[in-house]
Amino acid sequence: MHVDRVGSPGAPPLLLLHGGGVAGWMWEPTRRHLTDDRRLLIPDLPGHGRSADQDYVSHDDTVHQLAAVLEREERPVAVAGFSLGAQLAVLLAARRPDLVDRVAVVSAQTVPLRAPGPMLALLRVTAGLAKHEWFARMQASALFVPDDLLPRYVQTSAGISRDTLLHAVGDNIAFRVPAGWSAFPGPALILAGAREKQLMKISAALLHEALPQSILEIVEGCGHGIPLQQPAWFARRIEAWLG
Structure with missing residues (x-):
């Protein structure tokens, strides 16, 4: 799994986990507004971007790989994740609280689809559409990908295999609040956009209810794409939360 490491080796680390269908580049708008007093760990998750040669197998497998990355750090790490990456952040905090100092969860679905x-089955048939630029551009608009990153999105989308798409989406839509989440001892920030589907706001509330010391915020004016839609606000909020 490819991991970019940005900043001074001695600075407190922050792991940024991207969503499905994008890659580590999605954090570039946020990075432009962050100060330099953090060391950023920015992976391309399996099956995405520069890790596209390794199919996405499961959330469990990916969390195992991410834990191996964090084990090489000399201290617990702050973790922030978006969408698919937010589910992984929750799992990391629930399963390896020894590695996670605090966690920010942005738009994580925790209510499984009933059917x-x-x-x-539809995704299996239509998976090839992701390789077409017109379809990628349509999806990019829904995620609020800015124009300067659109070529990166098109390239990433074209490189995602059918297996990666099916495995990542399959685990995403079956995700529930994990048992260990309620025992996570660190601070947690849970965000969802006010204009997201009701399912996402319910999911955020479930995460908050399971972890009483967490902070829940519904971000006005945002849909499913807070870090890309409002990167300056998001960077300020994360830095304030990191303290």
Whole structure:
């Protein structure tokens, strides 16, 4: 799994986990507004971007790989994840609290779909559309990908295999709040956009209810894409939360 490491080796680390269908480049708008007093760990998750040669197998497998990355750090790490990456952040915090100092969860679905079979069957048939630029551009608009990153999105989308798409989406739509989440001892920030589907706001509330010391915020004016839609605000909020 490819991991970019940005900043001074001695600075406190922050792991940034991207969503499905994008790659580590999605954090570039946020990085432009962050100060330099953090060391950023920015992976391309399996099956995405510069890790596209390794198919996405499962959330469990990916969390195992991410834990191996964090084990090489000399201290617990702050973690922030978006969408698919937010689910992984929750799993990391629940399973390896020894590695996670605090966690920011942005737009994580925690309510499983009742009938995933038809959706996955349709996805299996239409997976090839992701390789077409017109389709990638349509999807980019829904994620609020800025114009300067659109070529990166098109390239990433074209490189995602059918297996990666099916495995990542399959685990995404079956995700529930993991048992260990309620025992996570660190601070947690849970964000969802006010204009997201009701399912996402319910999911955020479930995460908050399971972890009483967490902070829940519904971000006005945002849909499913807070870090790309409002990168300056998001960077300020994360830095304030990191303290």
